[in-house]
Amino acid sequence: MMLKLKSVQLLLLLVTALMASGCGNQKEVTVQNPANQKEPQENTAQQDNQEDTLEQFKLLASQVKEPGEVIAFLDANMPKVNSEQGDQLFMELEKFYDRYVPSLNDNFLTMLSKPETAQKMNEIGYPMDINNIKGDDTLKQWLLDQQKGGLALGNTEGQFYWKVDYKTLHKYDKYVSNDIKSYIALKALETEKNYFEDGTIAITREELGDRILKAEYYLTEHPDGLRAKEVLQIYKQYLNTYLTDYRYDAIDDKTLKLLPTVKKSYQSFMSEHPDSKTTILVKKYLEVIDKNKDVIYQKGTDSIMGPPKEDIQSFWDSLEMKVDSLFVS
Structure with missing residues (x-):
């Protein structure tokens, strides 16, 4: 009888020990949070701070x-x-x-x-x-x-x-996207030197061609850019002046022909930038010029220079539509 009692006691002790051991192991098991558990909160806080900065600036700009x-x-x-x-x-x-x-x-x-x-x-x-x-x-x-x-x-x-x-404003280049950075670069050219003053081109036609290319670069690299509409208007203004503004320095008064230096500048633009969209337009324009044997204006009755030749005027009138066909989807 004593032997059975001792056996039961030993069995109880063993079960108790096993249960205690199991409970001890359970206490040691802990659930670790992922290392980046707090990142969403931090990102949200950072985003909120940036939005606050924008709102603060809007308020400041309305009051200063x-x-x-x-x-x-x-x-x-x-x-x-x-x-x-x-x-x-x-x-x-x-x-x-x-x-x-x-x-x-x-x-x-x-x-x-x-x-x-x-x-x-x-x-x-x-x-x-x-x-x-x-x-x-x-x-x-x-x-x-x-x-x-x-x-x-x-x-x-x-x-x-x-x-x-x-x-x-170039100093903000490193804080903005390439979209706005390209826009600032284009606008900075006009700050440095107006392209049109006193009724005529204030820079060389070659320099104006370079500005046209910079505007084209923006439009091709950022077709849906934040300033695409504004740059398209700049491009049209530049191109219109480049191809149609012939006051004082581009026409032979006697023959009413485009001066050879101006025509050569167009030809140079085409050869130097064969893949440019602008070259497509310049090439079409030169075809019209060649058709008219370089004569741009008709002879006037009351003055030496009359209105543009009919197909020259037609090309000028359609220039904006031609630009839109190249850049507006």
């Missing part, structure tokens, strides 16, 4: 009185956002300029109507340097403040005005 404030904000915050948000911030900057610059130029025109201000502005010289102004620190500082706000001083036919200085 000086453009330097918006530039200071972008300088501080552009490095903190991704390229998509950088694009949005840059486009909001352009919206600010669209509102600010027209009223700025209206005020500037009023300022220039005062003889003393106009006289001081003449001290700027050429190339224009605001620091040349002497004896009027208030005017000088006001002009410098506009420059700090990403604006450039322009002068057309003796009339000063403000425009967006896209050359200085």
Whole structure:
């Protein structure tokens, strides 16, 4: 009997030990969270911060009185956002300029109507340097403040005005997409030198051809780009001037023919850029020119130069449609 009791006791001890061992093992089993468990929360927080930055900028741009404030904000915050948000911030900057610059130029025109201000502005010289102004620190500082706000001083036919200085906005290249970067590069060319002034081309026809190619590059690389519509209009303006604007320097007054140097520039463009879409248009235009033996205008009755030859005018009239057929899907 004692032997059976001891056997039962031993069996109970063994079962208890096994149960204790099992419970101990269960306590050691823990569920580990994946290493990146917190990433969605972190990404969401980062995205929220970037959206907050955009909203803060919109609010600031609607309230500021000086453009330097918006530039200071972008300088501080552009490095903190991704390229998509950088694009949005840059486009909001352009919206600010669209509102600010027209009223700025209206005020500037009023300022220039005062003889003393106009006289001081003449001290700027050429190339224009605001620091040349002497004896009027208030005017000088006001002009410098506009420059700090990403604006450039322009002068057309003796009339000063403000425009967006896209050359200085190149500093944001590393914070935006290639789309906006290409757009800034194109716009910076106009900041540096207007292509059309005083009723004629202000740069060489070769330089204008280069600008056309840069606009074409944007349109082919970014057909659905954020600034595709704007660049298409720039392209059309450039091309129209390149192929139709013949005031003063492109036509022989006696024969009414296109000057050989201008025709040669078209031929050079074609040979240097055979795969360009623009070359397709230039080639078609040269075919019309050749058909007319280089004569662009008809003889006038009251003046030497009359209207363009009929098929020349027809080509010019259809130019926008031809461009759309190449770039608008």
